[in-house]
Amino acid sequence: MIERSHLAILREVHRLGSLTAAAEALYLSQSALSHSMKKLEQQMGTPVWTKSGRNLHFTQAGDYLLRLAERVLPQFEHAEAQMQQFSKGQRGTLRIGMECHPCYQWLLKVVNPYLKAWPDVDVDVKQKFQFGGLGALFGYEIDVLVTPDPLLRPGIRYIPVFDYEQVLVVDANSPLAQAEYIAPEMLLDKTLITYPVEQSRLDVYNQFLTPAKCSPRKHKLIETTDIMLQMVAAGRGVAALPKWLAKEYEEKMPVVAVRLGENGIHKHIHLGVRETDLDIDYLSAFISLADSLSEHQAPASL
Structure with missing residues (x-):
């Protein structure tokens, strides 16, 4: 039929x-x-x-x-x-889906040694999915999902690889740079710059601004981290980023990372995989490498 x-x-x-x-x-x-x-x-x-x-x-x-x-x-x-890859004696392709924009810098630190250790495995990275990251995992569009917001479903295993704190990055000359921490009302007259992600999935909104019933004066979307922080350094706005990434930019730009709220916003990055794929050697090796590198690098570089 x-x-x-x-x-x-x-x-x-x-x-x-x-x-x-x-x-x-x-x-x-x-x-x-x-x-x-x-x-x-x-x-x-x-x-x-x-x-x-x-x-x-x-x-x-x-x-x-x-x-x-x-x-x-x-x-x-x-x-x-x-x-086709098996018939040619190749191991396969590891397709990685990203639901964490700033995690590309972290991923590069994992992919480089992984490619050296597995020369017969290719790596492909995807960011846009037809049915979202979890749907892409179920639909075999990707093999690994890098996400800070795991959605628990039967058949999917999430492996936590590192923790991080979400902070606000501000111009070093801004009065906000001297604050011990940022309160939601401090952003009422600010331009908040974020990656092009649905507002409901942005931690700075759902864990910080929305509970306090506050909104920034303007919300601007920028896809690349470098341009985003050039705008911040020029006093054109503020940006919410992982602390490990913000610290890297503090060393090369006049920007400062400040805690969001008195207790901060703490998150975890997970790798989601299909449970039926856990015995694939090159996939499990990627997970082990990501986990071990994160342990050695956190919190200084992550």
């Missing part, structure tokens, strides 16, 4: 927006593509899309199959890539 080719067609039509483009991407003629889907619709007894002029709209049944395609096809593609 439903074949992999049907799911591939649905995904490409949704991605590219037309039957012609989807047919070209799948190396099919448009008539062959249309015939295949027409046959599926006859077997299922319901249409998967409707046409209005040049526009194509998925039906409820089509939307359901599209969601199935987006979950299942990555698993097929991952399995095929693994089989």
Whole structure:
């Protein structure tokens, strides 16, 4: 009934927006593509899309199959890539998903020795996920999820690798630089600069500002840490970052890290993996290396 080719067609039509483009991407003629889907619709007894002029709209049944395609096809593609690597005598590819923007600097410290220790394993890093980090892990888009906010689910194991404190980074000439700690109301007239992450997932909001019913004057999104802290150093705003990262920038920029709240905001970075993958040697080796390096480097460099 439903074949992999049907799911591939649905995904490409949704991605590219037309039957012609989807047919070209799948190396099919448009008539062959249309015939295949027409046959599926006859077997299922319901249409998967409707046409209005040049526009194509998925039906409820089509939307359901599209969601199935987006979950299942990555698993097929991952399995095929693994089989190709095995056939060539390669170990595989370790795909790491990042839900922690500033953790790239930490990840570099782990990846460098890992690549040397495992020369037949490639490493790929992903940041954008179709269904979020946990969904990417379940959907086999990634093999390891680096996250400060683990969502507990059956079949997923989280390994804590290091602790850190979230701090506010301010211009060294700002009056805030002299504060023992930052109170939420001190940010009412400030521009808060953060990574482009949903506000609900930002600790500076959900653990600091929102409970105090405070908001900064302006919230600005910047993707790169260097540009973010150049803005802070120029007095254009303040930024919430892990203390270990802020301390690195204190050495090369006129910025100062100040505690958020009297007791601070304390977090943990976890590596999330599928429990069924824990016996994969190169994956478990990455976890062990990340854990051991973090133990040796914290808290001075982490």
